[in-house]
Amino acid sequence: MTAAELFALPFMQRALIAAVFTGLAAPVVGTYLVQRRLSLLGDGLGHVAVTGVALGLLTGTSPTWTAVVVALIGAVLVEVIRERGHTNGDVALALLFYGGLAGGVLVTGLGGQSASTLQSYLFGSITTISVSDVVATMVLAAVVVLLGLGLSPQLFAVAQDHEYARVAGLNVRFYNMLVAVLAAVSVTVAMRTVGLLLVSALMVVPVATSQQVARSFRVTLAAAMGLGLFASVGGLVVSAFASFHARVAPGPSIVLLALACYVVTWPMGAWLRRRARLRAPFADHVPDSADPDEHDISEQHTHDHGPDCGHVAVPHGDHVDYLHDGHRHAPHGRHYDEH
Amino acid sequence: MSQPPVLLRDGAVAVGGRPILRHIDLRVDAGEFVALMGANGSGKSTLVRALVGIRPLTAGRLQLFGTDLGRFHDWSRIGFVPQRGGAGSGVPASVWEVVASGRLTRRRLLRPMSRHDRTVVADALEVVGLADRARDGVSNLSGGQQQRVLIARALAGEPELFFLDEPTAGVDLPNQDALAGALDVLKQRGATIVLVAHELGPLAPLVDRSVVMRSGRIAYDGAPLGDQAVHDPLFGGMLDGMHSHHHVDHMHRSPHDVTPPMNAPLDRQPHEEGHR
Numbered sequence: 001m002t003a004a005e006l007f008a009l010p011f012m013q014r015a016l017i018a019a020v021f022t023g024l025a026a027p028v029v030g031t032y033l034v035q036r037r038l039s040l041l042g043d044g045l046g047h048v049a050v051t052g053v054a055l056g057l058l059t060g061t062s063p064t065w066t067a068v069v070v071a072l073i074g075a076v077l078v079e080v081i082r083e084r085g086h087t088n089g090d091v092a093l094a095l096l097f098y099g100g101l102a103g104g105v106l107v108t109g110l111g112g113q114s115a116s117t118l119q120s121y122l123f124g125s126i127t128t129i130s131v132s133d134v135v136a137t138m139v140l141a142a143v144v145v146l147l148g149l150g151l152s153p154q155l156f157a158v159a160q161d162h163e164y165a166r167v168a169g170l171n172v173r174f175y176n177m178l179v180a181v182l183a184a185v186s187v188t189v190a191m192r193t194v195g196l197l198l199v200s201a202l203m204v205v206p207v208a209t210s211q212q213v214a215r216s217f218r219v220t221l222a223a224a225m226g227l228g229l230f231a232s233v234g235g236l237v238v239s240a241f242a243s244f245h246a247r248v249a250p251g252p253s254i255v256l257l258a259l260a261c262y263v264v265t266w267p268m269g270a271w272l273r274r275r276a277r278l279r280a281p282f283a284d285h286v287p288d289s290a291d292p293d294e295h296d297i298s299e300q301h302t303h304d305h306g307p308d309c310g311h312v313a314v315p316h317g318d319h320v321d322y323l324h325d326g327h328r329h330a331p332h333g334r335h336y337d338e339h
Numbered sequence: 340m341s342q343p344p345v346l347l348r349d350g351a352v353a354v355g356g357r358p359i360l361r362h363i364d365l366r367v368d369a370g371e372f373v374a375l376m377g378a379n380g381s382g383k384s385t386l387v388r389a390l391v392g393i394r395p396l397t398a399g400r401l402q403l404f405g406t407d408l409g410r411f412h413d414w415s416r417i418g419f420v421p422q423r424g425g426a427g428s429g430v431p432a433s434v435w436e437v438v439a440s441g442r443l444t445r446r447r448l449l450r451p452m453s454r455h456d457r458t459v460v461a462d463a464l465e466v467v468g469l470a471d472r473a474r475d476g477v478s479n480l481s482g483g484q485q486q487r488v489l490i491a492r493a494l495a496g497e498p499e500l501f502f503l504d505e506p507t508a509g510v511d512l513p514n515q516d517a518l519a520g521a522l523d524v525l526k527q528r529g530a531t532i533v534l535v536a537h538e539l540g541p542l543a544p545l546v547d548r549s550v551v552m553r554s555g556r557i558a559y560d561g562a563p564l565g566d567q568a569v570h571d572p573l574f575g576g577m578l579d580g581m582h583s584h585h586h587v588d589h590m591h592r593s594p595h596d597v598t599p600p601m602n603a604p605l606d607r608q609p610h611e612e613g614h615r
Binding site for chain 1: 391392429435436440444449474475489492496502
């Protein structure tokens with residue numbers, strides 16, 4: 001089967017649409033979660049949503065919408081607990097983790113559903129997604145992206161420094177709640193793509209990858225969206241082609257591809273950080289000992305420092321120092337000073 | 340503008356039931372540069388945080404620009420410079436982005452930044468001398484530079500009243516000089532400034548009035564004090580002049596109560612420390 005034939009299949013087209021929307025939406029919320037050091041909130045809400053899915057299966061309503069409702073309740077609960085007791089934030093998260101997962105498995109059993117039904121939500125089953133689920137995914141993802149990008153100045157300020165944001169007149173509680181709610185929504189959006197147990201990966205891993213190389217928030221956010229899109233579509237396509245030879249689930253391939261991006265950028269980030277440190281200008285405090293005899297002249301210098309000498313040139317006040325074997329050489333007349 | 344920017348009457352703050360501030364009367368007039376001083380744990384940071392509404396008052400009445408805090412919504416008139424946070428956030432942010440977030444008090448929801456917004460942000464960076472670092476990550480800056488970024492952020496909102504919480508703590512002298520330069524510009528522009536500090540250093544020439552906190556009360560309010568006199572029980576003889584001062588009433592209420600029994604065991608008693 002060729003690529004054209006593969007993408008002509010209706011289920012594959014639905015899967016691609018879902019992958020595009022999920023890949024774009026999840027990292028938007030993920031960026032704010034990482035910024036607030038709540039990377040695992042998505043994971044916790046994913047566990048809570050398991051109960052929602054099970055309730056949907058039990059009552060015969062759409063599991064997507066029951067998952068949205070239950071995840072929203074969970075998000076509000078986490079936020080309230082976090083606000084009330086500062087120290088118990090992660091304990092609250094843990095309670096929700098286990099309560100959600102245990103509740104989901106229990107309710108599924110009560111409903112007489114087989115574990116495999118639940119499993120399609122736990123690990124995703126993007127290729128069996130129905131038209132109505134695609135529509136729900138598109139709508140919810142669009143809401144997440146629009147709110148996450150449209151309110152980005154406010155959300156950035158609140159996550160960066162909530163006390164300052166409060167004095168700036170922002171309703172900090174509202175924006176905190178909004179992020180939690182958006183996280184809950186993206187959890188259910190990504191549920192069919194990568195599954196509830198891997199949801200957090202698609203929210204957090206692209207952000208972790210992009211912040212390796214970015215220096216600003218906007219670049220981090222944009223790159224995370226790009227990476228999320230690449231990983232979710234790429235993972236889907238890879239698993240589709242690989243499925244001719246072996247059973248390859250799309251959800252895990254998407255997550256593993258996202259992680260592979262992280263592994264690839266990590267050395268690059270390390271190199272960039274090292275380079276930035278090396279080239280950062282020295283504090284512009286030039287030793288102002290007026291006594292010209294007091295400066296420290298570098299001994300035995302055999303070449304001239306310049307643009308092509310191979311030594312790193314670092315701005316230092318009104319001149320340039322060259323990094324030479326752990327020394328800082330500043331040109332001075334015919335010799336070099338040690339700085 | 341007859342209303343004073345800050346008017347606090349008999350304010351009190353308790354944190355977790357433990358009284359931190361009591362009987363605080365503070366009036367700051369437009370254009371004043373007030374230094375709020377005192378030892379560690381004397382309550383000066385708590386007072387500033389109460390003045391901007393982060394810490395709720397348990398008693399008393401606070402008015403900002405003549406409006407009760409509860410009904411005050413004109414936050415663009417206020418610029419708050421918090422203590423420099425230690426950890427920072429989990430995602431990189433550039434200097435420009437942090438300063439631009441100070442513009443939020445004046446921006447409408449869901450509108451992009453206007454040309455004027457960008458000009459003001461650039462001007463704020465210029466005042467604190469960081470225009471050339473705008474694209475750099477905040478976490479790559481030194482502590483003193485990060486402090487200046489926070490000042491630029493407050494500046495970007497074009498406020499009339501600044502609250503600065505220990506901007507000089509842990510900042511080296513060249514950076515303190517840069518800070519003093521930025522605050523001087525603000526003062527020239529007519530801003531009202533309330534600044535919390537241990538020691539004034541290069542800021543001393545800018546101060547119009549010193550307010551000294553001891554154990555959660557205002558122990559001195561009057562002419563600027565030197566860094567040494569702040570820790571002197573008698574404020575280097577400045578207390579004699581207090582009787583002619585308009586805040587004299589609360590001085591009579593607590594004339595010698597500079598060390599009420601509210602100190603935690605580890606708090607330093609201000610009068611016990613040596614002063615030269």
